[in-house]
Amino acid sequence: MSQTTARGVHSTRLHHRNGLVVPFPPEPGASLGGWPLSTVGTWWYSSQIGGVPIGDSSQLLTGHSVVAFDVNLEAMEIAGNAGASLAPTPAEVASKTDRIITMLPNSHHVRSCYAGENGIFESLKPGTLLLDSSTIDPSVSKEMAAIAAKKGAVFMDAPVSGGVNAAKAGTLTFMVGGEEKEFEAAKELLSCMGKNIVYCGAVGCGEAVKICNNMLLAITMIGSAEAMNLGIRLGLEPKLMASVLSTSTGRCWAMDTYNPVPGVFENVPSSNNYEPSSMRKRKNSK
Template identity: 40%
Template sequence: MSVIGFIGLGNMGLPMATNLLKANHALKVFDLNPVALETIGKLGATVSAHAIDASQDVDVVITMLPNGSIVESTYLGEHGILQQANREPIYIDCSTIAPESSKRIAEAANRHDLEVVDAPVSGGIMGAREGTLCFIVGGEAGTVGKINPILRAMGKTVIHAGGHGSGQLAKICNNLLAAVLMTGTAEALALGVRNGLSPRILSDVIRNSSGRNFMVERWNPWPGILPDVPSSHDYNGGFQVNLMLKDLGLALDCAQASQASVPLGALARNLFTLHGEADEDNPLSDISSIQKLYYPNPQQN
């Protein structure tokens, strides 16, 4: 059993932390959301008043934060957790940020003789709840080996992508494709429904045909097809549109820097931007709510 500090209890972080408790790890947690702290506290975690408190006297620190500026501030700021380390824990950043940010954190950790990896996740909120996430890890192979049992308490797959920042780069590429798949799935479902097909039957056809993909199988954007996904709960929970837009921005920045052509990724970002601007609630809705851009009032079916 390890003592783990967990910073960031959002839609993904909270179920991830819960699975660590189920695996009998001791947990010290911090988040700005008092409801999340109360929820995990009732399950047995020790609630900390500050990020620094959660990161001290632990074996491992896990961060799951919304963007690069917050991650860098948490690690490298005036009161950053790297400078306050008192037990040389291993740091695992599961946020999705620019590879360059992860490299800066790794360089700072190296100056303090500390181990750190970037370990963004894939699998969505369903994977976080079920403990079936895929961890895409950038860092030293020895460090990856040390943290493997902890990652497997939250997921079923751990892939070492390479050196520091490689996990982030692979995750950015994956999320670009996920955005394309979600927009394409929503588009196909809307086309079928507008022409008289049942969304449930069409989903079944796609699942068993050449269009088969993760979105139609595990994250279906049409309400009522799958019971435990955001679309069946008014698109609440899950992976927010504004976070997908952040990740698509990272992907397009990477593409520009490397002179790579990503026309489908650029189109997906434009579609999510249009969707986000269509209603003030959309940026905080799950990405599957892009279905409403194609079919404004999808019904439970």
């Protein structure tokens, strides 16, 4: 029997306006930065990050009926072309699905999508599994979980890590918080996008791990930038220096995968005119 799921996406346009609240239904051209919520026994509200497809979307579409919503009309078109049915609001998606995955820029957008007008909670069916892959304040995850529980549904936080390249390859890490007995059901869906699906504890624990990870990433990125700048000033060639440091005791992800110096790696922000990412949002998710 087919299931119903929903899916969404981070929009890079939203990273410049994190305080934006877009009403449902959205005005033409409005952008909130999510894919349409799909229908695959889960709400799949996150099929792209900054326009990058997450893993093999066909895995979700195979054997499932997918319903999608997004205020980003371009994202809606992408979802429709991929085979998803489209819904005009998150509430309608919820009425047609039994599992929902959301991925939004910050806590404010999560509250709006779930508890706002025409939001998920308006037509949530008992027994629905809600997976939120946004990077937000753990307290907001707990807040959404409490509301979901009163409606007979289960909310789990499941933020991701790995960056754009891992998103493309479908090898992201998911940090899941919530009821342990629901973890296997969550893992089945998240495995379509990720390679490492880790149960971290009660609801909010996934977000807590993600915040710690982001703090460490920010620290190592600053250190990598300082080290690279020092080496360049001392006359070292950036690619050579990055290669040596990536096989030495100073090795870190910021150095060997997301190097901050333009030209060391392709397909990273430093080689794309430092286009904004979601790091600021992830460090200040309220």
